[in-house]
Amino acid sequence: MNNILVLPMVIPLLTGFVLFFLRPSVRAQKLVASLSILSLIAVSVRMLLKIRDAGILRLDFGGWKPPFGILFVGDSFAALLVLTTSIVSGLILFYAFAATERRHENMFFYPFSFFLVAGVNGSLLTGDLFNLFVCFEVMLLASYVLVTLGGGKSQLAESMKYVAINVVASWFFLVALAFLYGTIGTLNMAHISVRVAEAGQGPLLSAIAVIFLIVFALKAGLLLYFWLPGSYSSPPAPVAALFAALLTKVGVYAMFRVFTLIFYHDSSITHGLIGAMAVLTLAGGSLGAVAYKDIRVIASYNVVIAVGFMMLGLAVFNEAAFRGSVYYLIHDMVIKALLFLAVGSMILLTGESRIDRMSGLIRNYPLLGWLFFITMLSLAGIPPFSGFIGKVYTGLGAVEGGNYWLLLAGFLSSLFVLYSLLRIFMNCFWGETTITREEQRPLNKKKLIPLSLLGALTLAIGVGTQVLAPFVADAAHVLANPEIYIEAVLGEVQPDE
Amino acid sequence: MKGNDVILRTVSRIVVFIILTFGVELFLSGHNNPGGGFIGGLVLSSALVLLYVVFDIETVHQGVPLDFKKVAAFGAMLAVLSGTAAAVLGHPFLSQGFGYFDLPIFGVTELTTVTIFEAGVALTVIGTVETIILSISKDV
Numbered sequence: 039m040n041n042i043l044v045l046p047m048v049i050p051l052l053t054g055f056v057l058f059f060l061r062p063s064v065r066a067q068k069l070v071a072s073l074s075i076l077s078l079i080a081v082s083v084r085m086l087l088k089i090r091d092a093g094i095l096r097l098d099f100g101g102w103k104p105p106f107g108i109l110f111v112g113d114s115f116a117a118l119l120v121l122t123t124s125i126v127s128g129l130i131l132f133y134a135f136a137a138t139e140r141r142h143e144n145m146f147f148y149p150f151s152f153f154l155v156a157g158v159n160g161s162l163l164t165g166d167l168f169n170l171f172v173c174f175e176v177m178l179l180a181s182y183v184l185v186t187l188g189g190g191k192s193q194l195a196e197s198m199k200y201v202a203i204n205v206v207a208s209w210f211f212l213v214a215l216a217f218l219y220g221t222i223g224t225l226n227m228a229h230i231s232v233r234v235a236e237a238g239q240g241p242l243l244s245a246i247a248v249i250f251l252i253v254f255a256l257k258a259g260l261l262l263y264f265w266l267p268g269s270y271s272s273p274p275a276p277v278a279a280l281f282a283a284l285l286t287k288v289g290v291y292a293m294f295r296v297f298t299l300i301f302y303h304d305s306s307i308t309h310g311l312i313g314a315m316a317v318l319t320l321a322g323g324s325l326g327a328v329a330y331k332d333i334r335v336i337a338s339y340n341v342v343i344a345v346g347f348m349m350l351g352l353a354v355f356n357e358a359a360f361r362g363s364v365y366y367l368i369h370d371m372v373i374k375a376l377l378f379l380a381v382g383s384m385i386l387l388t389g390e391s392r393i394d395r396m397s398g399l400i401r402n403y404p405l406l407g408w409l410f411f412i413t414m415l416s417l418a419g420i421p422p423f424s425g426f427i428g429k430v431y432t433g434l435g436a437v438e439g440g441n442y443w444l445l446l447a448g449f450l451s452s453l454f455v456l457y458s459l460l461r462i463f464m465n466c467f468w469g470e471t472t473i474t475r476e477e478q479r480p481l482n483k484k485k486l487i488p489l490s491l492l493g494a495l496t497l498a499i500g501v502g503t504q505v506l507a508p509f510v511a512d513a514a515h516v517l518a519n520p521e522i523y524i525e526a527v528l529g530e531v532q533p534d535e
Numbered sequence: 536m537k538g539n540d541v542i543l544r545t546v547s548r549i550v551v552f553i554i555l556t557f558g559v560e561l562f563l564s565g566h567n568n569p570g571g572g573f574i575g576g577l578v579l580s581s582a583l584v585l586l587y588v589v590f591d592i593e594t595v596h597q598g599v600p601l602d603f604k605k606v607a608a609f610g611a612m613l614a615v616l617s618g619t620a621a622a623v624l625g626h627p628f629l630s631q632g633f634g635y636f637d638l639p640i641f642g643v644t645e646l647t648t649v650t651i652f653e654a655g656v657a658l659t660v661i662g663t664v665e666t667i668i669l670s671i672s673k674d675v
Binding site: 041044048051052055056058059097098099100101 | 604605608609611612615616618619621622626627628629630631
């Protein structure tokens with residue numbers, strides 16, 4: 039019995055409901071939310087350690103054996119991301135405690151943040167493709183509420199686009215699921231994998247694979263990222279940080295799951311396509327990041343670049359590259375949260391969002407300036423911060439697989455990341471300060487503490503890679519050898535007989 | 536709705552009870568026969584929607600003084616809790632049980648834990664449908 043697997047989804051769900059009834063008292067909401075986040079982190083750590091000791095865990099809901107019932111499967115990859123999600127969303131919530139307006143707090147801001155986390159954790163842990171769709175929807179419905187909450191004109195316009203594009207993507211998801219179920223006759227991911235391997239991945243299955251690719255590309259912002267900069271730059275800082283840290287990453291995770299576990303037979307089509315899309319994403323994201331002057335838009339294009347970079351690992355398709363992508367996923371969740379919170383703080387402090395209207399902020403807010411500097415170094419992949427190790431392994435994998443073009447695109451994009459953020463840093467933090475001591479708005483400690491903790495986290499991941507290494511190695515090993523996953527799910531039952 | 540709606544008012548006073556009874560019937564037959572919390576909840580909420588159409592919101596609200604957003608949240612919480620209870624008792628999450636009991640009036644009756652889960656689903660559906668209907672009607 040591995041009921042611990044369901045806790046990362048049940049704890050935030052129940053917390054969300056409790057917070058719903060605590061609506062009148064914001065103080066009580068904050069207390070319950072803090073306790074819930076702490077227990078979530080504790081559970082995630084315990085789950086990760088349990089997987090290290092006992093291998094891949096499986097929980098059959100209601101005792102229905104696979105492939106008939108719905109199940110949650112916990113491997114190191116999922117558990118690492120669940121842990122990162124818990125920590126990062128916790129820190130973003132602590133920032134939100136200080137930064138959210140009272141009228142938003144009263145309109146169910148915290149409950150829906152927790153529903154979002156529940157959806158994210160559910161998507162990471164599920165072992166059933168239809169259940170993945172459901173968890174995606176839980177996550178997206180919560181995100182629809184958060185993106186529209188208390189919106190002005192521009193925010194509502196962007197959120198309409200966001201909702202429309204996601205509804206279309208979800209519809210595609212459903213169609214792809216229907217095709218797959220019609221062809222293969224099962225929804226359990228391990229079982230699908232077995233049957234796809236038995237039937238051979240012919241043209242029909244490859245076509246279905248491409249539909250799945252389109253779905254997850256829309257969700258993750260791989261090439262089809264046209265909706266992303268607008269909808270990530272309009273909501274308030276904590277919401278944008280939640281989105282940037284979690285939502286696209288779930289799309290990336292789903293892509294890894296589906297294209298390493300199920301559709302890995304005809305890699306010249308699917309993975310070639312993924313490689314091409316990743317390079318185009320890197321190019322488009324890089325151009326966007328240097329072209330705009332609005333710091334929120336620049337930050338959003340950095341999300342796009344990161345998605346492209348993680349997808350390189352999937353396109354290269356070997357264990358070293360997977361390891362790089364897993365490291366980079368963890369790193370990116372932390373650093374994107376920090377980047378969006380820092381950018382949000384800058385806008386909150388100056389009331390401006392364009393880089394040519396800010397100057398000399400580091401004199402007024404030194405800590406914020408240095409945190410932004412750390413963010414920049416970490417995103418560019420400079421040691422000892424967390425971005426370095428992911429880039430190294432992805433590079434190693436690409437060399438090993440002979441994908442030099444992908445390697446070149448990946449490292450060129452790092453230069454663009456560095457340049458785009460350096461531009462923000464030089465324009466906004468250097469130079470003559472425009473804010474005098476008297477009219478300087480205070481940046482209170484409640485906001486600085488979560489920011490500093492995220493900064494410390496990126497340093498800790500970079501320095502303490504040794505601690506993470508066995509878990510990441512295991513995650514990459516399972517991704518590269520799908521039979522381990524299948525054995526853990528279907529081991530004791532004989533399907534098809 | 537202004538004007539001569541005597542017939543509608545008179546008919547719906549009776550029809551509402553027929554719909555409610557049918558909704559409960561669907562709800563209870565749920566776990567073994569066609570039916571269940573979701574459709575049962577939909578039918579139950581359609582009775583309430585009929586009341587809202589025939590009488591005005593204030594009148595119905597005096598009779599049914601519920602905040603439907605809370606009803607929905609409570610329902611979803613009930614469903615999750617019924618699954619969690621199984622986990623607390625050491626079974627896999629969402630495990631259900633049933634047993635036969637000799638009740639005074641009904642005779643030997645099958646009682647199931649899935650009914651609690653279904654009740655949560657039904658309440659969620661009712662709460663959501665009414666919230667949607669009420670928020671749409673407020674805008675117009």
